[in-house]
Amino acid sequence: MEKRIGKIRDVARETGLSIATISRVMNGSAKVTEETRQRVEAACKKLNYFPNAAARSLSTNKTKTVATIIPNIEYSIYAKFISAIEETLSERQYSLVLAISNGDEEREFKEARKLLGMGSEAFILSGARHSPELYELLEGRNIPYVFTSVWDPAISTPMIGYDNAGLAYAALTFLKSKGHSRIAVVHGPVGSSDRISARVDGARKACDDTMNVTFFETSLDASGGKQAVQTLLEQDTKVTAILCLSDVLALGAYFGLADAGLSIPGDMSVMGFDNLDWSTEIVPPLTTTNLPARQMGRSVAVQLMDLLDTNTGLQSTLLEGQIVERGSVLDI
Missing domain, CATH: 3.40.50.2300 (Response regulator)
Known part of the structure; x- marks a missing residue:
């Protein structure tokens, strides 16, 4: 037998509260006490009552x-x-x-x-x-x-x-502080996102005359990161660190370096950007920039x-x- 669907009047009758008070509870008002909220929620559960969002929007002109x-x-x-x-x-x-x-x-x-x-x-x-x-x-x-x-x-x-630009600036500066002066920066398509373009701008501003920094644009996925590393290794094997402006690109860099028989960080340092969930589990764990x-x-x-x-x-x-x-x- 199908259970009867309750109405707001049933909840008011069950709790002894007014319909206005029931509505305030349903709308999340801070003007009701926790005891009242619990009474109403218990009655709603008992009576199988669910507030009708469509009806509420018609009466209040708000959909929340x-x-x-x-x-x-x-x-x-x-x-x-x-x-x-x-x-x-x-x-x-x-x-x-x-x-x-x-x-x-x-x-x-x-x-x-x-x-x-x-x-x-x-x-x-x-x-x-x-x-x-x-x-x-x-x-x-x-x-x-x-x-x-x-x-x-x-x-x-x-x-x-x-601040995407400021964080990318800090990331490249961090690599410099670790003694790296020949760095590759791998990033997604600049024209596709203002976040990407800001990160690239920030990394460029961190470059100075003591550094040799090369930028590689690629697709924003693991395969793009892998392809960028393959291109990098064909062009310049003197690079000591790769800054990937997305963790998914860093994952691809791990794959590309593994295929080339190179170890991280012994042969090549890799840094990401995002702090995705898996960055702590990959081997070695990825140094990256945490975004809030x-x-x-x-x-x-x-x-x-x-x-x-x-x-x-x-x-x-x-x-x-x-x-x-x-x-x-x-x-x-």
Whole structure:
């Protein structure tokens, strides 16, 4: 026999509370006590009651839905970011809707239109490089949006992220401090992402007359990193360190060096950028730059909810990354 689905009036009758109080609990209001919240949640479970989000949006003109569009979800850094957003939103009964752009602005615009059709009240966008059509779409509907994974104080749009250029500068400087002066920098396509171009710019600024630094652009995957190392070894075997501006490229570098019969760090030092989950498990563990993905996800979620709930203004926030030294870089 199918269990009867309860209604909000049933919950009010069961708890002896008003429908308004039940609604405040369902909407995550801070104006109810923990004891009241527990009573309502227990009654909802007993009566098989679930709040109707569609009905709520009709009565309040709010969907409590936040959208995010990311380039891909293949790498764990995006998984960490999205997980932190979803966990934080759920604490206040908000929902997350997600789309993948594959780094294509036209696709990003089309996905944004779909997400707006689902009632998205705010947008989280990766990077600060987007199509004019997307800005026109969001601003024409007064939809707030925030940039993530980047930092540029010259841009007026609120952003919560990290300084890609500064962190890449610090990474190359770290290798120099370890005695490396002949360095290869392996990076993804500069034109595909403002995060990549910022990292390349930062690494270039760290170069000086005492160094010989060569840049290799390749596809942003392990096979691209492997191919870059193969090209590097054909051109210049005097390089002592490889700085990969993404951990997935560093993984490919490990493969390429292994195929060439070279050891890490004995024959070649390798440094990554991202601090993906597997970087501690690979042999040797990868020296890399940790990016605050979970902190960024939580911060952007809290700021957007505060904006939607209380009209609190968005504040651009610079998050710190750190070099994580492990076993893949030799001090020479």
